[in-house]
Amino acid sequence: MYRRILVPVSGLAGDRRAIDLAAAICSSGETWLTLVYVVEVPQRYALDSELPDQIEQGTSVLEAAASYAQKVARGRWKRITTELLQARVAAAAIVDEAIERAADAIIMATTSRWHLGVLTQGETLPYILDNAPCDVVVIRVASESETRT
Template structure:
């Protein structure tokens, strides 16, 4: 499962756990830190790494409450989508679960972003996308 540190991570984890628990499948929690081209890929980005570690710690703690063990995995990459796909291929994953926040641009059109379409197009395995519920009117 790919986590991005947003509130949707809880849902991703819940669905991934529901999927993994009956078959006792291995669960990997992947978080990708995107490094822009102004820095080398191996550059030390202290603030980002700490935040990334926090995302994985939260996921691990939440999984523990659900009675599951997750293997945390932190990657640095130029592109989140490509990193998720490459890792899924490397791990020979059966299912990839990722979240999609419900976002709209000015004018109200839904924004799907670039990561989900990339993963849909390129992931070698089954892909589950958990979309966040629409916010309540006036919320």
């Protein structure tokens, strides 16, 4: 049973799927849920630069995700916390946060896309799978072209 779950959010539809999965996995009110949004800071800026538009977007995404988590869990969470991080690379920040919070699991959503003729999930997922100090549970969200009506 997971007692500390970290869910990276980005403002996409997959966020709700990851939160739903986290809620389904947790059966008691003893689980701490941490929702994380990472603002990736370009190399041309200092890491602690003020990026008001990105910070505003991240805050909005975290508020929506926390509200959704509260609705779907119905008492499953002991506590919901949100964390807005600034980092050069989102994946490293997510792993560092999992270490800092002693997470038992990272639950995240991903999508597949074609890049240079290869089907990929991007750079974040492989890094987290290789470096996370805890279980990683991934849900691949089907693209609209893959869903059947």
